[in-house]
Amino acid sequence: MSRRRQIYEGKAKILYEGPEPGTIIQYFKDDATAFNAQKKGTINGKGVLNNRISEHIFTRLNHIGVPNHFIRRLNMREQLVRQVEIVPIEVIVRNVAAGTLSKRLGIEEGTPLPRTLIEYCLKDDALGDPLIAEEHIACFGWASQEEMNEIADMAIRVNDFMSGLFSAINIRLIDFKLEFGRIWDGDFSRLILADEISPDGCRLWDMDSNEKLDKDRFRRDLGGEVEAYQEVARRLGLLPEGDENEVLDLEQHRKKRGK
Numbered sequence: 534m535s536r537r538r539q540i541y542e543g544k545a546k547i548l549y550e551g552p553e554p555g556t557i558i559q560y561f562k563d564d565a566t567a568f569n570a571q572k573k574g575t576i577n578g579k580g581v582l583n584n585r586i587s588e589h590i591f592t593r594l595n596h597i598g599v600p601n602h603f604i605r606r607l608n609m610r611e612q613l614v615r616q617v618e619i620v621p622i623e624v625i626v627r628n629v630a631a632g633t634l635s636k637r638l639g640i641e642e643g644t645p646l647p648r649t650l651i652e653y654c655l656k657d658d659a660l661g662d663p664l665i666a667e668e669h670i671a672c673f674g675w676a677s678q679e680e681m682n683e684i685a686d687m688a689i690r691v692n693d694f695m696s697g698l699f700s701a702i703n704i705r706l707i708d709f710k711l712e713f714g715r716i717w718d719g720d721f722s723r724l725i726l727a728d729e730i731s732p733d734g735c736r737l738w739d740m741d742s743n744e745k746l747d748k749d750r751f752r753r754d755l756g757g758e759v760e761a762y763q764e765v766a767r768r769l770g771l772l773p774e775g776d777e778n779e780v781l782d783l784e785q786h787r788k789k790r791g792k
Contacts (some may be wrong), residue, residue: 535711537549537550537551537552537558538550538681542564544564544570544658545561545562545564545566545580545583545668545729545733546559546561546562546729547559547560547562548560548627551613551616553614554647555614555615555616556604556613556614556616556617557613557614557616558562558607558611558612558613558614558730559611559612559613559614560580560610560611561579561580561581561583561584561587561610561611561612561729562579562580563575563576563579563580564578564580565579565748565751567732567748567751567752568752569658569661569662570658572751574751574754575613575763576758576759577750577759578762578763578773579608579622579733579758579759579761581609581610582730582731582732582759582763582765582766583731583733583762584606584609584610585606585761585766585771586609586730586731586766586769586771587612587730587731587779588603588606588612589675589728589769589771590626590698590730590731590744591603591726591730592767593694593698594595594691594694594726596693597685597690599691599694599726599728600723600724600725600726601663601691601725601726601727602614602615602714602725602726602727612625612637613617614727615714615716615725617714617715617716617725618714618715618716618717619712619714619727619728620675620676620680620684620712620713620715620724621655621656621657621675622654622655622656622665622670622676622684622712622713623648623653623654623655623656623662623676623710623712624651624652624653624654624684624688624710624711624712624713625645625651625652625654625708625709625710625711625712626650626651626688626689626691626692626708626709626711627649627652627707627708628645628646628647628649628650628692628696628706628707628708629644629645629646629652629707629708629735629736630642630643630644630646631643631644631706631707632736632749634650634652634708638770639671643743649689649692651685651688651689652664653665653667653670655669655675657711667681680724683724684713684724687711687713687724687726688711691711691726691730691780692706692709694708695730695735698769699737700740702768702769703739703740703741704716704737704738704739704740704745704746704765704768705737705738705739705740706735706736706737707735707736707737707738708729708736709713709734709736710734710735710737711726711728711730712726712727712728713725713726713727714726714727720792730763731762732746732747732748732761732765733747733748734748734759736749737749737765744761745761746761746762746765747765749762
């Protein structure tokens, strides 16, 4: 597929104009950032793995009736998605205390929360994606109350599904980030899930060892980042049996052949 006009480049993905109106090509990069891009690096093969993992989760979510922007995977690093108007809010769903929640409230990391907690951050890199309340969202018109109710309902549904999905492969879903977008039909819009769901935006711990299988390995200089992402993909059945590097090796082979 010929490359089209670039629309946007973020920290982990590049968006290109899609082949048809209302579509976008989403390209997954190997770039890794943390702490509002104060720490930068590269995790070789991350984009390939995140493309596969996000495809798998969005496809499964679609099967249970959670509307999302995913259409199909195009190749090892690109997928075709619906073009949406992104709601400028990051939705954080937490099951276990970790990361900034532990720091803010002094709760020991790994402490199960009494109930699932949903937090909201304003999508603004220049401001460091600050934590906001529903009152801020209503005051500044970032989303309507009806949309917020729908976002909360979908977030809980996604959490229930993903908790079960990962529990079945002996992974504990600690927390994760969601983004939503609007699709317009004249003067009316509907909300769908957008962006990606991958170890970049989830905290995933092995149930037996509490080993981190997510981007915290990069944030905390633990090493073994690509092996952790591969392990998640392997347990989800997305890597071939045997050589876990086969998918990444195949990409390198195609690059050498100029494909």
